[in-house]
Amino acid sequence: MSAKTAERDLKNTVIDFIARWGVLLTIVILLIAFSAAMPFFRTLSNIITIIRAVCIVTIVAIGMTFALTVNGIDLSVGSAATMSNTVCMTFFIWFSMGATVPGTLLAILLTLIISLTIAAINGFLIVKLKIFDMLATLATMFMFEGVAMTYAGGGAINERMVKPDGTAATGTVPVFLRTMGREPWIIIIMLVLVALAFLFLTYTKHGRYMYAVGSNIEAARLSGINVQKYRVAAYVFSAILASIGGILVGARVGNAQINSGAPYLMGAVAAAHIGISVAGVGRPNAFGTLAGAFLIGVLENGLIMASVPYYTVNIFKGLVLAIALALNSVRKK
Numbered sequence: 001m002s003a004k005t006a007e008r009d010l011k012n013t014v015i016d017f018i019a020r021w022g023v024l025l026t027i028v029i030l031l032i033a034f035s036a037a038m039p040f041f042r043t044l045s046n047i048i049t050i051i052r053a054v055c056i057v058t059i060v061a062i063g064m065t066f067a068l069t070v071n072g073i074d075l076s077v078g079s080a081a082t083m084s085n086t087v088c089m090t091f092f093i094w095f096s097m098g099a100t101v102p103g104t105l106l107a108i109l110l111t112l113i114i115s116l117t118i119a120a121i122n123g124f125l126i127v128k129l130k131i132f133d134m135l136a137t138l139a140t141m142f143m144f145e146g147v148a149m150t151y152a153g154g155g156a157i158n159e160r161m162v163k164p165d166g167t168a169a170t171g172t173v174p175v176f177l178r179t180m181g182r183e184p185w186i187i188i189i190m191l192v193l194v195a196l197a198f199l200f201l202t203y204t205k206h207g208r209y210m211y212a213v214g215s216n217i218e219a220a221r222l223s224g225i226n227v228q229k230y231r232v233a234a235y236v237f238s239a240i241l242a243s244i245g246g247i248l249v250g251a252r253v254g255n256a257q258i259n260s261g262a263p264y265l266m267g268a269v270a271a272a273h274i275g276i277s278v279a280g281v282g283r284p285n286a287f288g289t290l291a292g293a294f295l296i297g298v299l300e301n302g303l304i305m306a307s308v309p310y311y312t313v314n315i316f317k318g319l320v321l322a323i324a325l326a327l328n329s330v331r332k333k
Contacts, residue, residue: 023278023288023324027295034302041305052183054297055190056081056245056252060264061271061289062197063241067133068272068284069201070234071214072126075137077242077268079144080118081261084111084246086148089157089173089256098174108177108247115243116236118144123232141265149258157256173254181251189248193241198286210234211283267296270317274324295320 153164201207275288
């Protein structure tokens with residue numbers, strides 16, 4: 001073996017190792033660096049804070065992961081979360097549906113059903129009209145962002161507010177829902193959804209069919225897979241999970257703010273794409289998405305604790321995403 005061949009093999013090995021384990025290695029490095037610089041960072045309370053902070057973005061990102069499995073993307077997840085947050089809070093605050101646990105569960109169920117409107121429109125635009133998924137979901141992002149703001153009267157939904165019709169709101173956010181927004185329940189909900197998504201995509205024929213559609217849509221069609229059905233299903237999962245994320249936003253803060261789900265879009269996109277490279281899987285996957293969300297959470301928490309201005313945090317988050325995409329691109333070559 002020549003020196004050049006050995007050097008090339010070593011280079012390829014290093015690149016492959018970084019592509020496979022770069023995300024997890026980066027998490028370890030960040031944990032060590034932030035812990036050494038700031039002793040409070042490694043305390044149990046701060047670790048729980050990080051985990052709690054990534055719960056909602058992970059749930060929304062799992063929905064994005066389903067869209068990526070069919071080689072699509074869903075930019076409307078932030079608006080879906082906003083609309084669900086708004087609708088769910090109005091059920092409780094405007095219509096007093098949270099007086100009982102069954103009423104609370106009915107309000108949550110109705111919110112999830114309403115979120116299917118987003119999935120239906122996305123599926124129609126992308127699958128039936130064959131509009132490019134990024135453009136179609138960009139359109140629905142603006143559409144449902146406007147729907148949520150119009151429905152709320154352009155303002156926040158709070159207890160004891162004056163409703164758009166001029167009457168006073170008498171309902172309250174139920175304790176049951178607020179409990180769901182606190183640890184350990186919000187963490188348990190996240191882990192259960194991640195596990196279910198992983199099991200569905202990895203061990204069911206429907207999950208494998210989604211991967212087949214995303215890998216080669218024409219080959220999947222020729223093999224007898226109902227391509228349209230699985231593409232629509234991906235956007236249904238995406239809308240439902242974004243809706244769950246929006247409901248949990250309300251559970252955490254007890255109200256609905258204007259564009260409350262918008263900040264989760266960038267985090268969801270980043271986490272889902274970063275997760276593709278975790279452990280060399282090379283395809284969208286639930287546990288990889290969880291690792292991607294945790295990486296972003298650790299980075300954001302550490303930078304804020306280090307007194308880095310909040311308006312520069314997105315620079316680092318975007319840089320991490322760019323590096324992850326670059327590693328995926330290099331590994332495919």
